[in-house]
Amino acid sequence: MEDPTLLIHWLFSILTLIIIVVRLVWRKVAKQSFNLGDYLSMAACVCAMTRLGLIHVVLTWGTNNLSAAVRKTHVFTAIDIAHRTTGSKLSIANRVFYNSYLWLQKLVLLDVYRRLILNLRYEKVTIYSFLFVFFCTYAACQVTTFSECTPFRLYWQVLPDPGQCVKAQLQLIVVGVLNIVTDTMLLILPIPIVLTLKTPWQRKLKLYALFTLGIFIIAITCIRLPINANNKDSQISRTTWASIELLTAAIVVNAPTIYGMYNKRAQAKSSSRSQGTGAYDGRGTNNVSIAHRSRAHDDEDNETYSMGRIRKPMEGIIQTKEVIVSEFRDSERRGRGPYSNLPDDVENASSHGSQRGILKD
Structure with missing residues (x-):
């Protein structure tokens, strides 16, 4: 695989799938039933695999998102136009699956926190409020994905130049900002729970580190927004940063559950020895x-x-x-x-x- 962007895309996507599969397999090895978070992880896994195939074609065949300088020198053959048309359509489809992957991972993490606040007086209000915000933000992302170009065929039109709408800068900003907002909400949610724990400070510190991993997703989103805005003609830049965010989300979301199952196994072994x-x-x-x-x-x-x-x-x-x-x-x-x-x-x-x-x- 000569293209470094394709290599990064495949490597990060496979690592993402491995993390999710480890969670699911470990669950069955521990002889536990799948919970809601596991089923949501399966759906996220399907989205990640779909994106893997779609982006491979997009990077191989290209899209209609080309700078004016490239259009002046590039020779468009019939095959090239056909490939770029297909690549542009698949790029739009990929945004749907990628947004779905990110919001499914948010729901997986919310399911973990739901278990932490179970039976507390503010449990239902908190969960329903988060679900409402997640639904609204997800809908906004998907609507923006399909609303920048009018008429709709401009999304995959290669010749003549379809204009600035195919660069999807509005979609990039909307998804990025809403991603930061929702991730910040998830970052704040467990802090009061850890604060009220009657446990040694070493354990509290470990839990803080575990639950604040989401700050890395926020940091990556903040970094990729200006970079992609400055490289709005580059599918390579957009795909690379999206792949980084894909893997980071998998690590952040599945770390608490994998740690929980590992800790339970260690406690079981210690108990059996004593x-x-x-x-x-x-x-x-x-x-x-x-x-x-x-x-x-x-x-x-x-x-x-x-x-x-x-x-x-x-x-x-x-x-x-x-x-x-x-x-x-x-x-x-x-x-x-x-x-x-x-x-x-x-x-x-x-x-x-x-x-x-x-x-x-």
């Missing part, structure tokens, strides 16, 4: 200490959004029971009372066992 211990004391006595722990918890969120269940403080009872079992050889018991050989640790076992109820506000 369930029981056995030791032989060298005197023919086997002392076995078994710790039984149970925690009342909410099974609604099978994802265990495993950052200390940060959507709300844990409520319930933690029970810890310590049972010490001692076995003695019959030869050691002969001629002695049934309790004369009980070791000190068994006699004091009742003082070690405990049952505590912990309620966190």
Whole structure:
């Protein structure tokens, strides 16, 4: 693949798909059911794959977006005109799928935050407000995509020059600005949740870093707007920055979920290692200490959004029971009372066992 833009397009698109597939496969490996965010990720995956094919043709065949200087020197053959006409049509179709990909990823992240604020008094108001804003901004982006050129055929007209509308500067600005606004909303939403957490500052810092990754999408959008405006005749510039934004969105949106599943797996392994211990004391006595722990918890969120269940403080009872079992050889018991050989640790076992109820506000 000689064209570096095509190479970047394929590389970033494949990395994007890999990130989404890792999320979905890990979900099934963990034997969890797909949730709403996973199904939205599947739809985003379809959009990314569709864009992959469309942009490959657009970059290979070209479009009708050419500068005046190029038009003066370029020789338009019948095949070239046919290719550029098709490329221009596919470029318009690509904008629909690309906008859909970005807004689907926003919905995936919103689904994560919905789980964090579940059962809080402002949950429904917040979610419905965000959904309304997302719907309006998405509709505005799609309407702008098809409303710059009049008549509509100018979008793919190669000769004569269709004019400035094919450069889609209004569409670029509208999508960019609305993308920044909605990403900023998602960036702010989890901050109050993390602030109210009763957890060590190290964990809070980790969560802040995880939930503020969206600032990179905002930064990329802010950078690409003036660059694409200064290179409005270049499909290469537009495609390259769109590919960067595509991958960044996949990383930002899927990082919390992948981290949550990884953290849950690590906690499960740690718990299984600490369930029981056995030791032989060298005197023919086997002392076995078994710790039984149970925690009342909410099974609604099978994802265990495993950052200390940060959507709300844990409520319930933690029970810890310590049972010490001692076995003695019959030869050691002969001629002695049934309790004369009980070791000190068994006699004091009742003082070690405990049952505590912990309620966190």
